Amino acid sequence: MPDPAILLAGVLNGLLAGGIYVLVAVGLTLIYGVLHIINFAHGSLLMLAMYAVFYLWRLLGIDPYAALPMVIAGSFAFGFVLYRLLIGRYNHGRDENILLITLGVSIVVDNAALLFFGGDTQTIDVTYAGSFVELGAAFLPLPKIISFAASLLLCLILGLYMAKSDTGKAIRALARERQGARLVGIDVDKLFAVSYGIGIACLGAAACLLMPSYYVTPSSGHAFVLVAFTIVVLGGMGSFVGAAVGGFIIGITESLGGLILGEQLGQIGISLIFILILLLKPTGLFGGAR
Amino acid sequence: MTSQGKFPVSRRGFVAGSSALAAGTLGFPAVLRAQPAAVKVGMIHPVTGFVAYNGQQSRLGGTMAVEDVNKAGGIKSMGGAKLEALLGDSQSKVEVGVSEVEKMNEQGVAAYIGCYQSPVGIAASQAAAKYNTPFLIDVGASDLLVSRGLKNVFRLKPGFGVCVDDGIASLGALNKAAGGVAKTAVIVHESGEFGTGTAKLLAGKLPSIDIQAKELIAHDNPTRNFDNIALRIRSLAPDIVMMSNYGNEYMLLARTLYQQKVNVAGFFSILGGGFNYKFVKEMPDVAQYMMDVNHWFNPRSAQAQALKKRVEDGGALFTFEVYLTYTNVMLLADSLERAGTADKEKLTAALASSTFKAELMPYGPTRFVNGQNQGGRPATMQALKGDIEVIAPAEFASAKAVFPKPKLN
Amino acid sequence: MNVPSSWRVPLLATGIAAALAYPLLVPNYLVTVGMLVFFTAFIGQSWNIAGGFAGQTSFGHVVFFGTGAYTSTILQVTYGWNPWLAWPVAMAAGGAVGWMIAVLSFRAGLKGSYFALITLAFAEVFRILANSVPFTRGGLGMLIKADPRPENFQFRDPIWIYYLAFVLCAVSILIAWQLTRSRFGARLVAIRENEDAARALGIDVFAEKVKVLTLSGAMCAAGGTFYAQKYLYIDPSIAFGVDKSVEMLLVSMVGGAGTVFGPLIGSVALTGINEGTRWLAGIVPALKNVQPLSLVVYGLMLILIVARLPDGLMGLFRRRPKAVPRA
């Protein structure tokens, strides 16, 4: 057992890592909550957004944080169009077809990225990458603190949007009662596309916040998918608050599991939490009735 | 069509009759030219999937070498026969790699080169063994590759066993020269075949140079976050950090250790996947003073420098995959030259008895024992001021090592 | 199938005859491809029996595959068993894992995507464990010594492993066919269509689901042993990687989930597309160095199939009811 100062630092590291997980998971949980589908293209679309951030920086010199609005808007548009043109049009009303389409999209996107961007690892070297805040035994890198704060803020904005705006309310109504929403005259198909778009926009945000401390390759997005699923299940599928809290819990678990059990075995912690939650409380911490 | 062993004649007849048909329908054109038939070389690499970059680099080196051999007049003992590269994608999958072997066998390859990932290489070379076709392992760290008693498998580069031995030797020398400042080490490695094997060997051999391995830390591929490993290392306060992992994790780990101000006398990696020109140029501060024991070209070889320039002029990086595959094609060409035929048995014999001089590499004369070249050895490099310098072995060195590295402020 | 019943027997006989004659007529490469088609159809069918017939969609079927591969390999390499003898044990182990996962998850009442995700998590736990425990040799993987003798489950000529894969596939199709005409199968379909109604009609839903996952697990484990014997090397990411799970689900769904011939047809189509696009990339000079393109085409074909044939390729042969609107 490592000493308490290290454990505390581990908790802080976990919290910071959780910040990014939250964004990825919020997108996933929204798509699941509304569309009841598991988005197999999640990792690939995250990767695509990461390349967008990278090329904005490389070609136009735009700082990843400054690129946030642009990438979020672009990701939203991409998700919206993808749903409208492909997923919504060709699923023939079947969930399993959506699954296959998102799987197909994932294969196409991954390999198109390989074709156009090449396979090598790309990183962004920003001047503040090396800055850090010292807190006890922990050295907290500035980019991770920024990403933590920004991700909280973005989640808050999204939460408010979902709670207050008409579109947000309609989406939540849709998530709860699909037939009902159709009956009261909500344009269900458009809202599905909007929801998918918002889900992908969250990935855009995550990409901006990730790039200063991570890297991108055509397969780098998938690293975040399983952990995002875990968070979504932990928080309760379809629950925003759940995804936020779940993200931090998983971040800390991963961190402490790694410190205590060793990095490799520590990853088991995530999967075990996943299994235990499903077995004991499948609705998750914040999920309503299934 | 080389059918194997005991098999009902009827089928052989079938196959012979149908292979012409198959060739026609499948569009494998029979080469009928005035000049001698080209010698087909099957190159199987993972050019899609997780390690696509590495596979593509290998393919780049391989195709350049084929061009060079042909430009220089082909295989002279075979009447100037040209080499023809058949390019295969293993998709990082064992099944697909084996399927490529079978496909290329139909196309009549004289030898294979591949496969980057050891598991794919193990299965693919096993499949090639059925046809007694030589299989040159260009990249592939596992010693399982050359410990199966397969007569057709050759590996020019050293396995990780040798890399660990050489690494231990050069680290020991450096440490001795520095007055034994390093007494403890932490080993960070990827959890697969390559990292685990390397780390275990390292941990066993470090005591021989008076360094104790305090801990072995395994991590998954991919790892999203190395903050905790950095934290753990800082709390263990070793004198050196040793690493064995693939490109992305290597880079991310190095950057995290730098960001987290992990202050040690040196970073020393064995086959550090990310230790390349891109890394030291894009992150000079992170890379500064990092050391790596790896496959490296001989910096004093004019031919190597010329190839490096050609590759870089083409917009690519001169990574070890490029010149390892390049060199393997050259080894094959040399053996073909000596065998004077593409006959598999004779070619295998020529390879087995090869004394090929790997011009690009800091190797001694080639001598295969059970398929493993005994002359192959890695180099020890250090990143210095945004460039990579060879610091050992001495006869190839381009700079003097800085060890221990200056403390961070 | 909508095929007139008088055609069925001749059609089937022709199919079997063609499959038997095929390896005699084509070069070894295509024999290997044929072997892969049947092998993938076989593990696809193991998925289909649980995922297609009983509607228990799993994302982590590879957990059974890997259990089978590791069980037989450990018995053979570490304990010197004959692989043929180790095969049934591997199947039993796969069945046991299926039973365990089923009991745990169905007792907890998991359905739909919840069940799918828990299987994914189990596969991940098994992968990490295989990477960490000593008896699997961790990340070093396990190598089976090449010793091509039939009594050793290794064959010098690819034709025999082709026939073995064919037999496995045929047996799995027989099992699926039996499901379409037995009480057990009817109950599985009832469970897939509506669990409450099934329960009301006297079906012990829990027991039937446990049974089917045990059966499916045992079948899939048989595929794992077959794979290990064919390729002679396994490591945690080969044996428990998510790729294989996706492959099983993909061939079944593309072919037509819950149909007898769906996995086979899906496997023929997907393997065909994959080999075909790779072959094209190999011979068209302009495409020589753009291998990823073949996978792009593969992905597009997948989307196209779904867009045009919502019931999978089997939809070409039969009429299925319109989808019930998603509630």
Next chain:
Amino acid sequence: MLEVRDLSKSFGGLKAVDGASLDVRRGEIVGLIGPNGAGKTTLFAAIAGFHRPDAGHVAFEGRDITGLAPYKICAAGMVRTFQITQPFAAISVRENIMIGAYLHTGDRRLAEREAEAVASRVGMGGQLDQNGADLTVAGRKRLELARALATGPRLLLLDEVMAGLNPTEIGEIVEVIRDIRAAGVTILLIEHVMQAVTSLAERVYVLNQGRMIAEGTPAEIASDPGVIEAYLGHGAAKVLRA
């Protein structure tokens, strides 16, 4: 034959059924009526094993079946249908009914013959090859009935088999139910509409807000002030009498 004693079931603080009791005797047709949300379906579900009751007992043919799994209760000879029909959409009517018939036989041909016989009993003989998803509302109701019947029950719990049907269809299904009873099956049926019950049932129970408020012949029930109030609101009985 069926004894329900002081059965209670609540969902998160809301008492859906509160100490309800009822009896069904062999050969009877018994009606259970009550306004919307009275707890009829919950009571049914609790009797048939779909909800475990919080309190009370259910006995079938003298055997305590409280909290037994539905499939066991079905095997014991009591089967329910669903108010919202639950056809197996992707399979044919024949296969739907066979699922029920499989309760007593593992033989496919036997189950098939049984299914065909049951189908003609409920007037679906001509729809055997239609898919469950393609049926009309009336067809689905019949299918519910047929499937349940195929399990060979001695007591049938029918949950609003007439809801959503037009008068002609109701007339037909009433005949079918009579025939079923004539063949020796006891029936407990839930209906929201009182008229439908009066023509069928010998005795009627009335459930309101989870409590059993009346029991008697249809005529007695029709004139019970408590029942009228339950249906039409407080004070309604007085108004009607005036």
